[in-house]
Amino acid sequence: MDMAMHFDRPDVVSSSHTGRLILTASDPHVSPHVPLLIEALAEVGFIGERLSDAGGDAFRTGPMFLSLVAFTGCAVQIRSNPDGRGAFCHVRVSSSFRHxxxxxxxxxxxxxxxxxxxxxxxxxxxLGHWATHPHAGVTCPNCRETRPPWLWDWKQQGGFGRFFVQVEEIFPGEATPTHTLIDVLTRASGTGWRHFYVQE
Ligand SMILES: [Zn+2]
Structure with a gap:
């Protein structure tokens, strides 16, 4: 089922990854109870049926997806089926990272x-050092303050977490989670959430 109309995106090269919207706990040390979170997201209609061929925990968008994610501008292309033209919109739920x-x-x-x-x-x-030294501090070359890498300002162009809900394919800034969606995530996990975007 097409959930919205197709249109041309001359600024995007079709062979490159459009991007993904990533939701994670505001506190990068926190990982929610994943089965409970999946249940909550299914209950509100954010995710639909599980995609068996996608590997891991991947889901079709649910019937309420478009009311839980706010699309900005007119450059929206959403398809909830993997066949046919255009980006296939689906949701991946990661497993928990240790750090x-x-x-x-x-x-x-x-x-x-x-x-x-x-x-x-x-x-x-x-990056290599951070991956093998999860408690590494980074000293600012200018003011000499030392803080972990997740306490640097990454804007919404990357970020740290132990667990991620990833929405494919979303151009950075094209869609933002609604307050309702953040509320659902917060209630299911007992912790605050934030979002950012990554393009492979
Ligand atoms: Zn500084």
Missing amino acids: PHLLHGRNTRAPRCRECRHRLVDWRER
């Missing part, structure tokens, strides 16, 4: 120091 894990992509820019706004330009060179 805060960074999701990043080609849209991710150098994070800024929350104190002095200095950019951490060599962040990509630090």
Whole structure:
């Protein structure tokens, strides 16, 4: 079933990944009880049936999807079936990571120091170290403040978490979670939520 109309997107190369909307707990150390969260998302109609061929916990968008995610502008292309033209919109629920894990992509820019706004330009060179040293602090080259990498300002172009709900395919900024959706996630997990975008 097509949930919205097709239209042309001349700014997007069809072979590249459009992007995904990512929802995660505001506190990057928190991971919710995944089965409870899936149940809550199904109950409100955010997710539909499980996609058996997609691997892991992937779901079709549910009947209330378009009222739980607010699309901005006219450049919206949503399809809930994998066949045919255009991006196939579906929802993936990750398993829990042991430590805060960074999701990043080609849209991710150098994070800024929350104190002095200095950019951490060599962040990509630090990824390996962060992955193997989950408690590593990062000292700002400018103001010398030291804080974990998740306390740098990544904007909505990447971020840390232990668990992610990922909506494919969403161009960064094209869609935002509604208060109702954030409410559902908060009630199902007992913790606040935020969102960002990643393009592979
Ligand atoms: Zn600084």
